Amino acid sequence: MAHDNYLSLISLSLDGLLTKDEQFSLEMHLQSCSACMYAWEQMSLVDRMFAMPIEVAPPPDFKSRVMEQVSGYEQRRNLYPWMTLIMTTILLVAMMSIILPILFVTLGLYRMLFDIPVIGMLLTRLIEIHAQIMAFIGTVGVSASHWISFLTTDPMALAVIVTSLVMLSIWIGMHEAFKLQTTSEFSAQSA
Amino acid sequence: MENENELIARILAGDQESFAELVETYQRSVYNLTYRMLGDAREAEDAAQEAFLRAYQHLSRYDPGRSFKTWLLSIASNYCIDRLRKRRLTWLSIEEPLPPHPALSSNEVEPEEAVAIHERYDAIQAMLAELAPEYRAAVVFRYWYDMSYAEIAETLDTTESAIKSRLFRARQMMAENLRTERHSSLIVAIEGA
Numbered sequence: 001m002a003h004d005n006y007l008s009l010i011s012l013s014l015d016g017l018l019t020k021d022e023q024f025s026l027e028m029h030l031q032s033c034s035a036c037m038y039a040w041e042q043m044s045l046v047d048r049m050f051a052m053p054i055e056v057a058p059p060p061d062f063k064s065r066v067m068e069q070v071s072g073y074e075q076r077r078n079l080y081p082w083m084t085l086i087m088t089t090i091l092l093v094a095m096m097s098i099i100l101p102i103l104f105v106t107l108g109l110y111r112m113l114f115d116i117p118v119i120g121m122l123l124t125r126l127i128e129i130h131a132q133i134m135a136f137i138g139t140v141g142v143s144a145s146h147w148i149s150f151l152t153t154d155p156m157a158l159a160v161i162v163t164s165l166v167m168l169s170i171w172i173g174m175h176e177a178f179k180l181q182t183t184s185e186f187s188a189q190s191a
Numbered sequence: 192m193e194n195e196n197e198l199i200a201r202i203l204a205g206d207q208e209s210f211a212e213l214v215e216t217y218q219r220s221v222y223n224l225t226y227r228m229l230g231d232a233r234e235a236e237d238a239a240q241e242a243f244l245r246a247y248q249h250l251s252r253y254d255p256g257r258s259f260k261t262w263l264l265s266i267a268s269n270y271c272i273d274r275l276r277k278r279r280l281t282w283l284s285i286e287e288p289l290p291p292h293p294a295l296s297s298n299e300v301e302p303e304e305a306v307a308i309h310e311r312y313d314a315i316q317a318m319l320a321e322l323a324p325e326y327r328a329a330v331v332f333r334y335w336y337d338m339s340y341a342e343i344a345e346t347l348d349t350t351e352s353a354i355k356s357r358l359f360r361a362r363q364m365m366a367e368n369l370r371t372e373r374h375s376s377l378i379v380a381i382e383g384a
Binding site (some may be wrong): 008010011012014015017019042043045046047049051052054055056057058059065066067068070071073074109143144160 | 210211214215218219222223226240241243244247248294298310312314315318320330333334335340355358359360363365366367369370
């Protein structure tokens with residue numbers, strides 16, 4: 001038998017799992033092999049060390065802590081169907097709030113609203129106001145666009161704007177300096 | 192066994208008190224296992240609580256033909272092995288002093304004897320701490336739970352030959368480590384026992 005196999009037999013021997021023949025063969029080998037005998041002694045020492053029955057006691061409140069966790073788990077489990085129901089409802093409402101208006105417009109259902117006496121009149125008026133606002137915004141937008149393109153393409157106009165901005169900033173600076181001076185004089189008089 | 196199965200049936204029917212009885216019965220076994228695997232009282236308590244909670248959550252999957260204790264210890268050992276693997280990633284130095292151990296069961300011992308027991312206990316934990324999680328579990332089940340190779344294999348969900356190999360390797364490693372300078376005090380503790 002190979003040398004390594006005897007080392008394996010030592011472990012099995014410590015667990016009392018060798019047959020008589022295997023045990024005899026191991027004992028014979030140990031007598032002639034000092035390396036294996038050394039391994040046997042070392043493993044036996046380990047075996048003796050672990051054979052000592054030492055028990056540790058769990059904390060006195062261990063059971064109650066486990067049962068607290070179990071109760072917490074049960075509470076969460078009981079809440080789960082309700083939470084699922086609430087979350088599903090919220091999801092459905094959110095989906096409806098997106099899908100319904102889209103369907104309402106794409107299927108042309110909004111036209112039916114104009115046949116209802118008061119609502120129809122209000123809707124017509126709202127659409128008119130909306131159209132007027134959009135027309136106004138359009139006019140202002142077009143006019144602003146013309147002005148911007150005029151000011152940025154004409155060098156003279158650009159020069160006028162830059163000069164105006166410079167003068168404006170100088171005026172603001174002077175105004176702030178004057179305010180600061182007035183405030184400090186006033187404070188000095190009060191003191 | 193029959194009584195245990197009745198308890199389990201009652202738990203599955205919603206009776207939490209029956210589960211408290213199971214906790215009472217197995218708390219010592221589970222806690223000892225987690226403590227020997229993890230070597231830290233607080234971690235061991237957390238792990239033991241987690242093992243019981245997982246057992247409660249998955250009780251419907253328990254096979255009544257199997258030993259409940261083996262099933263429960265299997266949950267606890269797998270949890271500890273996972274935890275040790277994660278701990279390895281954060282690398283805990285083996286040179287760090289061992290954490291204080293919880294109260295030993297035998298409270299009636301003399302102070303001197305208690306010191307000797309604590310020394311032996313620390314020595315054992317130091318030896319275990321140097322083993323890979325799977326080897327550690329095999330050693331713990333073999334020595335302190337008096338399980339056969341077949342039972343250890345069932346608990347750790349592996350084969351008997353794998354357990355045979357793990358125990359051999361674990362013993363060989365511990366024997367090699369025993370004569371190093373770091374463990375010279377262990378030999379004194381063992382031989383003085």
